[in-house]
Amino acid sequence: MNKSRSLKTEILLRLAIPLILFMSIETVLSYFVTLHHVNVAYDRWLLDSARSLTEGIKVRAGNIFVELPPAALDIFKWDELDKTYFKIISEEKGMLEGDKFVPEPLVPEINWSSPIYFDDEMYGEPVRVVSILITHDETPEKIFVHVAETLNKRRGMMMDILLADLVPQLVLVLLVGVYLLAGVRRGLQPLNVLADEIAQRTPRDLRPIPERHVFLEVRALTDTINDLLERLAQAIASQERFITNAAHQLRTPLAGLKLQAERALRKQDVAEIKPALIQIQGCADRMSHLTTQLLILARSEPINGGYELRQLDMCALARKTCIDWVPKALQRHMELSFEGFEQPLFVQGDEVLLRELLANLLDNAVCYGYDKGNIVVKVERYPLPTLIVEDDGPGIPDVEIARVFERFYRIPGSSGDGCGLGLAIVKEIADLHKARLELDHAGEAGGTRIELIFEAQ
Structure with a gap:
């Protein structure tokens, strides 16, 4: 059995579902856009950190070594939220300074003309890594600097930006939802008034539905109902005339039956009763014929559906x-x-x-x-x-x-x-x-x- 649905619920669903869908799509897009801009900003700082390490790379008499004062390392690694790791390696001598577990790019052939950024893990934590190639005028040897940083600041900034973007949107959705609910209630109020007015009518009140409170979109429905009410009123009037005429037609043979029966009761001789009996038979035949035609007329009414073509x-x-x-x-x-x-x-x-x-x-x-x-x-x-x-x-x-x-x-x-x-x-x-x-x-x-x-x- 089909369950009846509320028009108000249907309208709200058709308005709310697309709104929620669009908001969800906008939130996803905002996340990726925010992620891109946060990465761009912090990648610049990470690159600056890697370039600051290059100042400690020295070449003397063809030998490459790293001089990083403790104060400089403290400044490099100081961060309240994130941990920073670095590794400086030579193409020929290998590890020069830093943490040997700092990840390196896995791509075999890399274009080192620009910094290389990638995501990886270090000591069980996700990190963002930048790798750059350093060349020195005094030696042809290639030197690589790899700097890794955990993602706490990035995540914090992303959450701040997303919350700053989402909170107003959520408030807007709530306000729009309240407005839609109130608007739908106001919009459906004329229909409720119309329903109450029709419910108060008596079964014989078939006047047309007034259209002063009816929207143009509902006018087709009310026009159809008014047309049905008009045809129903005509059908009821026709039925009433039919019943009145049928009663009038039946009254004549019934009066004849009664008259002839009274006449027969006053007679004693069977021969004198016979004419009355003949009249009674004629009245009965007329009633039978009239009743048959009334039944056929009722069967032929389209509303009764008593036929099969x-x-x-x-x-x-x-x-x-x-x-x-x-x-x-x-x-x-x-x-x-x-x-x-x-x-x-x-x-x-x-x-x-x-x-x-x-x-x-x-x-x-x-x-x-x-x-x-x-x-x-x-x-x-x-x-x-x-x-x-x-x-x-x-x-x-x-x-x-x-x-x-x-x-x-x-x-x-x-x-x-x-x-x-x-x-x-x-x-x-x-x-x-x-x-x-x-x-x-x-x-x-x-x-x-x-x-x-x-x-x-």
Whole structure:
């Protein structure tokens, strides 16, 4: 199960993590830059120490020797923090003066035109070493001076510089963090106000969300919610009208049932009760038909999802439905014919709902058509798959065409005992299949032609 995340936490993380990352990178870069400059500064002092030793190198009668007074050595080695070692060697005579453990460069071929600096260890401590080559006019012999120094002063200076650099940065990070936290809280406050306002609403309060406290970035969300609220309000209003109309339609057959039942109770003779029983049966049939249509209408609502669109043969479905309706057409001496193809005509649809759609069209044609009339069901393939139902009845007046698909609407003065749901069901099922519904006159003499056109699927 996915855990819900806080928007405030998400924003702070997205701001704080890059800030910490950049600070870490800057700290690493500062360390290496500081190390470079500290080494440059102390390497100069170390070189000065090595050059000061060269003053004690003497050449007499071709012999090289070192004269370093004790006072000079004390000055050379005096340091409160670091230890300094040196070694003076001759290329031919070897060790002349100093500590023999002072490291020497390990590179075989070295360009001695400039001092050589390197890091090493001496007596278990890390040291920085400088090596220089000394030449004397009185002898061609090469003399090397190596001076090593421990790293305590360097480390101390590095820590001082880094702390001087890092402490202000840490304070800055803390201040920025506090500012970001306060800013995010202030920025999200309008959303909290909006949430509190919505939470205080009643379930029937579907007014649009006010946008006076809403940021532009959140406006798309509130617009979407407002659109949903508007459609929900329309759906609830439609459902309320539907329930009201359904209750009104059910009231008539129920009143008839009650009236005929009371009439039957007043009669003693079975023969006198029979007409009331026939009326009761008619009322029950009307209630059964109305209940069936209400259930189908509810099933065809997109919000209920009680359907499944899959590939089916429209020709086979229309042919079978027409066969089922032949007996009812014959009761009114009507001729019901079907014009289709032997080859399948596939469309994406729900078989039960499409069968009910055609059944409602045939029911209207049979109930409102003329006796001994004609009903034709056609299936056409081009330009788009189309189902057509034609009859030669009285037709629908032009002024009523726009209203006949409304729920519970009946054309004034029309015959039959329908409840005004047949064509409404047809419209709902057509919309569910994203099919276009067209209603027109079948010909100059009248009649009705209804086409269900399946758009490209």
